[in-house]
Amino acid sequence: MKILIVKLSSLGDVIHTLPAISDICAQIDNVHIDWVVEEAFADIPALHPGVKNVLPVALRRWRHKPIAAIASKEFRTFMTELRHQTYDLVLDAQGLIKSALVASLSHGRTVGMDWDSSRESLASLFYDRCISVEREQHAVDRTRQLAALTFDYSLSGAADFGFAVAQAQTPAIMLLHGTTWQSKHWPEEQWQALAAIIRSSGFRLVIPAGNPVESARASRIAIDETELLPPTSLAELVNKMVECSGVVSVDTGLGHLAGALGLPTVAIYGSTDPILTGVRGIYAKTLASDHLPCIPCKKRHCKFSQDDCKIYPPCLAETTPETTWKALQSQISLVSGSSS
Secondary structure (H helix, E strand, C coil): CEEEEECCCCHHHHHHHHHHHHHHHHHCCCCEEEEEEEHHHCHHHHHCCCEEEEEEECHHHHCCCHHHHHCCHHHHHHHHHHCCCEEEEEEECCCCHHHHHHHHHCEEEEEEECCCCCCCHHHHHHCCEEECCCCCCCHHHHHHHHHHHHHCCCCCCCCCCCCCCCCCCCCEEEEECCCCCHHHCCCHHHHHHHHHHHHHCCCEEEEECCCHHHHHHHHHHCCCCEEEECCCCHHHHHHHHCCCCEEEEECCHHHHHHHHCCCCEEEEECCCCHHHHCCCCCCEEEEECCCCCCCCCCCCCCCCCCCCCCCCCHHHHCCCHHHHHHHHHHHHHHHHHHHC
8 A cells, every 4th residue: 555644844743743654554564655744854754664755845945936946847856756656545644735735736545634623724625535633632642543544443552653762872961952932942041050960960961053043052051071063964963862861852843853762851841732742752751831820822932031032931940950850860760770
């Protein structure tokens, strides 16, 4: 059976789809799975052994000059690759108008979420078959349910991201401080205090950055023997990540990646809802604030914060470096216990 998965972005959403791929492979014999994904995240589906071909698309880049993009050789090449195969089924696992359009341009019967389930209801008008999926559940469970209803099998067992559980090679902790939402940022002084605690406990620090703003913040967080990583590919970052003993993250796609890789991971949440998008993984733990009635507000900008995060959201200030480090130590000890 030939299946095309359409899940374009973002990084966290792509990672949340991986367990559904594992389920499909376990339930359907002789299955061939291809995946259409934004070019920036193409390294992630390629890591799953059940994905045969990854079809990168550049919608985020093309939208800036759509007419020129449609006329380009790059677009024609993508369309040729997309329509090269005839699929038994094309599953839009995203539920956006753009992902539904991509699905409809392929050769195959299209399936996606119905009007009430899709993130953008109009997307449901593009499918040959629409499926109702409960909205108020974790994104991993929601995508697994969509796949199970599509292919008519029953769900069982924990989510399997398709990765071998990472084994730490060095006593190092990675700090994932970067995020696109202003309301998700942990106060910089908290990161600095956590860095000092980690170093005093005998671990090195590894701090990646994806842009100049993050590089400047990483430099301010860093102390002695810190490895500052420049912007790099996801594949290269995965290789660096799996060498670490643990990861501390805000709610960001790389935090979801760390959890999926089986790394001891602690994720700090405030404005976003861990019930819907908390970090998942065998050794992952989410620290969620609950001391304010507005938590989780699910808003990009905190009404109590201003001036580009120089005043941080109060929902995150209550999660202390001491509590965070204690939680990560607990997750690291679980790995040690399972390997003894």
